Amino acid sequence: MKKLNKLVSVAVxxxxxxxxxxxxxxxxxxxxxxxxxxxxxxxxxxxGGIGPTTGGAALYGTNxxxxxxxxxxxxxxxxxxxxxxxxxxxxxDEHDAEKSVNAYNVLKDWxxxxxxxxxTSSPCIAxxxxxxxxxxxxxxxxxxxxxxxxxxxxxxxxxxDPNQGEASAKYISENNLAEKVAIxxxxxxxxxxxxxxxxxxxxxxxxxxxxxxxxxxADSKTDFxxxxxxxKDAGADMVFLxxxxxxxSLILTQANAMGYAPxxxxxxxxxxxxxxxxxxxxxxxxxxxxxxxAADAQDDLTVKFVxxxxxxxxxxxxxxxADAYDAIYVIKAAxxxxxxxxxxxxxxxxxxxxxxxxxxxxxxLTTVGTGAGMSxxxxxxxxxxxxxxxxxxxxxAGMD
Amino acid sequence: xxxxxxxxxxxxxxxxxxxxxxxxxxxxxLLGTGNISSLMKGMLVPLCVYAILAVSLNLTxxxxxxxxxxxxxxxxxxxxxxxxxxxxxxxxxxxxxGALRFFIAIxxxxxxxxxFGILIGIPVLRLKGDYLAIVTLAFGEIIKNLVNILHVGLxxxxxxxxxxxxxxxxxxxxxxxxxxxxxxxxTPNDSGFTISxxxxxxxxxxxxxxxxSRTGRAIMAIRDNTIAAESVGIxxxxxxxxxxxxxxxxxxxxGVLYAHNLSxxxxxxxxxxxxxxxxxxxxVVLGGIGSIRGSMIAAVIxxxxxxxxxxxxNYRMLIYAIVLIVMMLFNWAPKCIEWRERLxxxxxxxxxAKEVS
Numbered sequence: 171m172k173k174l175n176k177l178v179s180v181a182v183x184x185x186x187x188x189x190x191x192x193x194x195x196x197x198x199x200x201x202x203x204x205x206x207x208x209x210x211x212x213x214x215x216x217x218g219g220i221g222p223t224t225g226g227a228a229l230y231g232t233n234x235x236x237x238x239x240x241x242x243x244x245x246x247x248x249x250x251x252x253x254x255x256x257x258x259x260x261x262x263d264e265h266d267a268e269k270s271v272n273a274y275n276v277l278k279d280w281x282x283x284x285x286x287x288x289x290t291s292s293p294c295i296a297x298x299x300x301x302x303x304x305x306x307x308x309x310x311x312x313x314x315x316x317x318x319x320x321x322x323x324x325x326x327x328x329x330x331d332p333n334q335g336e337a338s339a340k341y342i343s344e345n346n347l348a349e350k351v352a353i354x355x356x357x358x359x360x361x362x363x364x365x366x367x368x369x370x371x372x373x374x375x376x377x378x379x380x381x382x383x384x385x386x387x388a389d390s391k392t393d394f395x396x397x398x399x400x401x402k403d404a405g406a407d408m409v410f411l412x413x414x415x416x417x418x419s420l421i422l423t424q425a426n427a428m429g430y431a432p433x434x435x436x437x438x439x440x441x442x443x444x445x446x447x448x449x450x451x452x453x454x455x456x457x458x459x460x461x462x463x464a465a466d467a468q469d470d471l472t473v474k475f476v477x478x479x480x481x482x483x484x485x486x487x488x489x490x491x492a493d494a495y496d497a498i499y500v501i502k503a504a505x506x507x508x509x510x511x512x513x514x515x516x517x518x519x520x521x522x523x524x525x526x527x528x529x530x531x532x533x534x535l536t537t538v539g540t541g542a543g544m545s546x547x548x549x550x551x552x553x554x555x556x557x558x559x560x561x562x563x564x565x566x567a568g569m570d
Numbered sequence: 571x572x573x574x575x576x577x578x579x580x581x582x583x584x585x586x587x588x589x590x591x592x593x594x595x596x597x598x599x600l601l602g603t604g605n606i607s608s609l610m611k612g613m614l615v616p617l618c619v620y621a622i623l624a625v626s627l628n629l630t631x632x633x634x635x636x637x638x639x640x641x642x643x644x645x646x647x648x649x650x651x652x653x654x655x656x657x658x659x660x661x662x663x664x665x666x667x668g669a670l671r672f673f674i675a676i677x678x679x680x681x682x683x684x685x686f687g688i689l690i691g692i693p694v695l696r697l698k699g700d701y702l703a704i705v706t707l708a709f710g711e712i713i714k715n716l717v718n719i720l721h722v723g724l725x726x727x728x729x730x731x732x733x734x735x736x737x738x739x740x741x742x743x744x745x746x747x748x749x750x751x752x753x754x755x756x757t758p759n760d761s762g763f764t765i766s767x768x769x770x771x772x773x774x775x776x777x778x779x780x781x782x783s784r785t786g787r788a789i790m791a792i793r794d795n796t797i798a799a800e801s802v803g804i805x806x807x808x809x810x811x812x813x814x815x816x817x818x819x820x821x822x823x824x825g826v827l828y829a830h831n832l833s834x835x836x837x838x839x840x841x842x843x844x845x846x847x848x849x850x851x852x853x854v855v856l857g858g859i860g861s862i863r864g865s866m867i868a869a870v871i872x873x874x875x876x877x878x879x880x881x882x883x884n885y886r887m888l889i890y891a892i893v894l895i896v897m898m899l900f901n902w903a904p905k906c907i908e909w910r911e912r913l914x915x916x917x918x919x920x921x922x923a924k925e926v927s
Binding site for chain 2: 223224225261262264265266267268271272274275276278279292295296299315317356357358359360362363364383387388389
């Protein structure tokens with residue numbers, strides 16, 4: 171027994187020592203890196219990343235982290251930006267607003283000069299409040315809620331939720347894809363309910379007939395037979411799914427089981443459906459989605475990115491990865507345009523870069539095939555062409 | 571002679587207050603001299619929030635002896651009612667001083683959570699043990715889901731309430747205060763370290779005084795033996811409800827602090843779901859059921875730990891879990907308690923031997 175006691179005490183002691191050492195580590199970083207200005211002419215731009223790398227939304231955070239790192243390594247290998255190297259420090263926020271502020275503070279202690287993130291909406295809003303206080307440049311790859319870019323130091327790569335909903339309504343109506351539309355959405359999710367709302371208001375102006383609006387919540391997302399039955403009874407020939415692919419895969423399976431075969435239309439959250447375990451991809455035939463990125467597109471940029479991603483992480487990147495990859499190149503373009511240097515203060519860098527953001531036009535993974543690049547207005551909203559794809563023979567195919 | 575008058579319990583309480591005050595003074599000095607990392611600075615308010623939550627839950631679990639798994643629900647009620655008031659005032663009365671607005675928000679949060687505590691307590695406290703735990707768990711989830719569909723808008727005609735976004739009868743230029751799953755955005759950042767410490771001290775004062783009062787003894791008598799307590803004429807329902815609703819009101823205060831520390835407030839499973847309730851319960855259990863000071867310290871350590879472990883990157887959560895298990899064993903395993911007692915006895919013996927020699 172004595173031995174066990176010793177073991178336990180050693181374990182406790184070592185855990186405490188470790189906690190103390192890491193505590194000291196963060197302090198040390200602070201004194202050497204300097205919090206805001208006076209970086210002693212260091213030749214690197216320090217980019218802080220924030221996103222969930224643990225917990226339920228970990229897939230998105232890890233994709234962003236990996237893709238941002240790939241982009242930074244590419245840029246550094248090619249000689250950096252104006253001769254300066256880029257450095258990424260990515261911190262986990264567990265998809266929690268409070269933790270994201272902690273992550274931001276950790277990055278600040280590290281000496282971050284600009285922020286890529288946060289990956290998810292609600293943390294992104296919380297972080298933007300803090301970056302505004304410090305006047306730090308922030309660009310979110312995928313924070314799609316309207317408020318994510320409410321301050322002038324914040325920009326985004328993806329479309330906002332209202333944009334997606336309205337774009338979907340417009341697309342369906344202009345291409346005469348459906349007579350009656352039913353919606354199944356997650357009422358407990360910001361992303362999903364945001365798109366649903368703008369889709370409904372968009373449907374009214376584009377003369378779409380929404381016959382059923384059925385909700386589920388994060389606590390009951392395994393059985394959708396009630397919602398599907400209602401959609402079927404209402405005679406909907408299209409079901410709009412502004413939700414993520416995990417739930418979508420269940421909906422497709424259950425619709426098939428009850429012999430209901432409408433057209434399914436979805437947004438970028440559907441991206442990833444073909445990779446769901448134990449999901450019969452035949453069921454996804456004919457599903458249409460608005461997504462900025464298709465991993466099996468054949469253009470050079472996508473092929474290069476996807477193969478590198480696969481090589482490094484043995485996984486297929488999704489649209490979050492593409493957004494993050496573009497975000498780093500946008501930062502590069504903004505740095506080049508504004509001519510900022512790493513020895514400037516955080517606030518000066520931000521002021522110059524946000525002015526430069528309005529002038530640049532960047533082509534990236536998320537604009538491949540649309541023939542135009544991304545540009546920004548003063549609201550921080552991106553201007554680019556939406557892309558729709560249809561699943562044909564188990565792969566994305568462009569729509570005409 | 572004067573020394574004799576201070577009872578053991580009030581000496582104990584003084585130590586508890588002392589710890590908080592010393593922590594506050596140390597932090598203020600660090601803040602004043604700038605020797606503090608941004609992370610620590612940002613953590614100060616959350617640490618107080620979790621300490622208040624742990625202390626308030628300890629009142630239910632440790633003093634009243636009922637297992638409640640819905641504490642995050644009360645926090646949620648407090649957070650949303652407080653933030654709702656602040657947001658409303660920001661729009662309706664922009665000239666109102668921030669301190670006054672925050673003070674009223676705290677009162678509203680506490681009263682609302684307390685009211686919910688009474689409402690829930692009336693049916694729930696008739697149950698015992700596991701049944702009570704399950705019902706409180708369900709209650710917490712109901713609150714979270716209700717808040718997620720709640721839409722409240724404000725326009726020139728006043729407030730509008732609806733359960734879906736499309737059915738709200740608000741004019742074009744109205745603004746949403748609570749927007750369903752998107753929650754409340756743009757709550758003023760009124761929480762500060764000093765006010766948080768003051769609230770923590772008030773919480774400690776309320777709970778510690780309650781425990782050492784006639785009421786507190788009645789509550790503990792109910793915990794130890796309900797039948798005996800009833801037979802000596804203690805009104806069980808009254809005291810149970812009292813402890814439960816005070817605990818809820820204090821959780822509401824913590825919620826208001828939480829809401830005014832972040833600019834966005836959404837009811838996610840992570841911050842107001844049962845995960846959070848269990849997290850608070852873990853603080854209480856690890857710190858010692860019934861030990862107010864212990865639960866406060868456990869809350870601070872367990873909130874800080876994952877942040878301090880950030881240096882370990884991907885192993886962070888693994889190490890955190892292991893530390894939890896080790897702490898639990900260290901605190902509660904019979905053999906460990908025995909070992910600790912022996913160690914203490916040895917130390918005392920050594921001390922005594924030194925004094926003799």
